[in-house]
Amino acid sequence: MTQPPPRIVPAGDRFYARTFALATCLVLGLALFEIVQPFLGPLLWAIFIAFLLFPLHVRLAARLRGRSQxxxxxxxxxxxxxxxGPLTALSAAFAAQVGDLLQIVQTTVADQTQGNVLNLANVPWVRDRLAWLNDTLDVDLAQIQGWIAQGSRETLQSLASLGGRAFMGAVGTVVGFVMMEFMLFFFVRDGAEMIGTLRELIPMAEAHKAKLFDHLAAVTRAMVYGTGLTALIQGGLVGIAFLIINFPSPLVFAVIAALLSLLPVGGTALVWGPAVLVLAAQGRWGAAIFLLIWGALLVSLVDNVVRPLLVSGRANVGTLTVFIGVLGGLAGFGAIGLFLGPVVLALIIALIRFRLEMRRTEKAMALSAESSPQSSS
Known part of the structure; x- marks a missing residue:
C-alpha cells in the first residue's frame, strides 16, 4: 500500500502558526516573570548555590548508594x-560597627581642630602637596577636610541604612531565606535533569552546546573561587590589620575592602591607603608603617599569587568584564549580581564567539565546496 504524498502547508498557514507560537511564548514568558518576580532573589541564590554544590552532591549521592534525595x-x-549562624552574627556585628563609625565621624566633623584626625597637614610629604593645591587651585585644607568628612558621613549613613540587612539582605527577609532553602533542595536533587532539558532546547550543534556549557561552568567557578574567594581573603586581611592596630570598625572596612578589591584600579588600597594617612596624621607612625607594609606586601600580593592558583585550570574572566558585570549586576540584582553580572556578560561574549566560529566554519565549507569542482575539472 503506497503512502499518500506529504501535504504541503501553504505559506500563509506557516506564517500564522509561527506568529501564534511566538505570541503564545511571549504571553507565557510575561506571565512567568510576574509569577517569579516577587521571589527572584531567593530563586537566583538557590540556583547559584545548587550549581556550586552539584559536584559535592554527585560524590555524596554515590557514597549514599544513589540516594540523591x-x-x-x-x-x-x-x-x-x-x-x-555566621550571617546572623556578621549582620549584628556589622550594624553595630557601622553605627560606631558613624558616631566617630560625626564627632570628628563637629570638632574640627588643628589636632583632629583629619588634619593632614601633620604629614610632612602631604603638607607640600596641600600647599601646591592652595597656590594652584585655591583649595585649602579646610575645604579638603570638609569634602572628606561629608563623603565619609554620606557613605556611612548609606551603610547604616542597610544595618542588619547588610548580609541577610542578600536573600531578603526570613521568608525569602526559607524559600531559598526550599527551592535549593529541588535544584540540587533535580539540577542535572533540568540542565539536560535546557540543553536539548538550545538550537545548536551538540559539540557547540557542550563547549558552551563547559565554558559557562568554568566562568562561574572562576568567579567564585578566583574573584570571589580572593576578595574575601583580601578583605579579611584588611580587617585583621585594622584589628591589630586598633583601628575602629575593622569589620566594616573589611567588607568595604572586599568589595573594592573587585575594581580593576585601586582595589583594597582605597581602604588601607587613606587609613595610613589617618594614622600618620594622628602621629601613630609605627601603626602607619605596619599598615603600609601589610597592605603593599601582603594584601596586594594576594591578587597576584592566590588568584592565579585558584583560577588555574578554569576559564579566566577579563578585568573589564568583571568590573562592568559587578557594578551593573549589583545595581540590577543586588548581592547575587556580584557573581551573576560577570557570568551573564561572559555568557554573552561566549555566544558571540561561538556564532563567529560557526560563520567562519560555514564560510570555509562554502569556499571548499566551490573549489572542489574546479580542482576536479
Missing amino acids: LSAALLTVLTFVVII
Whole structure:
C-alpha cells in the first residue's frame, strides 16, 4: 500500500502558526516573570548555590548508594547551618560597627581642630602637596577636610541604612531565606535533569552546546573561587590589620575592602591607603608603617599569587568584564549580581564567539565546496 504524498502547508498557514507560537511564548514568558518576580532573589541564590554544590552532591549521592534525595536533603540542611549562624552574627556585628563609625565621624566633623584626625597637614610629604593645591587651585585644607568628612558621613549613613540587612539582605527577609532553602533542595536533587532539558532546547550543534556549557561552568567557578574567594581573603586581611592596630570598625572596612578589591584600579588600597594617612596624621607612625607594609606586601600580593592558583585550570574572566558585570549586576540584582553580572556578560561574549566560529566554519565549507569542482575539472 503506497503512502499518500506529504501535504504541503501553504505559506500563509506557516506564517500564522509561527506568529501564534511566538505570541503564545511571549504571553507565557510575561506571565512567568510576574509569577517569579516577587521571589527572584531567593530563586537566583538557590540556583547559584545548587550549581556550586552539584559536584559535592554527585560524590555524596554515590557514597549514599544513589540516594540523591537524601544527599540533597543533607546538603540543604548543611547550607542552612553554615549560612544562618555566621550571617546572623556578621549582620549584628556589622550594624553595630557601622553605627560606631558613624558616631566617630560625626564627632570628628563637629570638632574640627588643628589636632583632629583629619588634619593632614601633620604629614610632612602631604603638607607640600596641600600647599601646591592652595597656590594652584585655591583649595585649602579646610575645604579638603570638609569634602572628606561629608563623603565619609554620606557613605556611612548609606551603610547604616542597610544595618542588619547588610548580609541577610542578600536573600531578603526570613521568608525569602526559607524559600531559598526550599527551592535549593529541588535544584540540587533535580539540577542535572533540568540542565539536560535546557540543553536539548538550545538550537545548536551538540559539540557547540557542550563547549558552551563547559565554558559557562568554568566562568562561574572562576568567579567564585578566583574573584570571589580572593576578595574575601583580601578583605579579611584588611580587617585583621585594622584589628591589630586598633583601628575602629575593622569589620566594616573589611567588607568595604572586599568589595573594592573587585575594581580593576585601586582595589583594597582605597581602604588601607587613606587609613595610613589617618594614622600618620594622628602621629601613630609605627601603626602607619605596619599598615603600609601589610597592605603593599601582603594584601596586594594576594591578587597576584592566590588568584592565579585558584583560577588555574578554569576559564579566566577579563578585568573589564568583571568590573562592568559587578557594578551593573549589583545595581540590577543586588548581592547575587556580584557573581551573576560577570557570568551573564561572559555568557554573552561566549555566544558571540561561538556564532563567529560557526560563520567562519560555514564560510570555509562554502569556499571548499566551490573549489572542489574546479580542482576536479
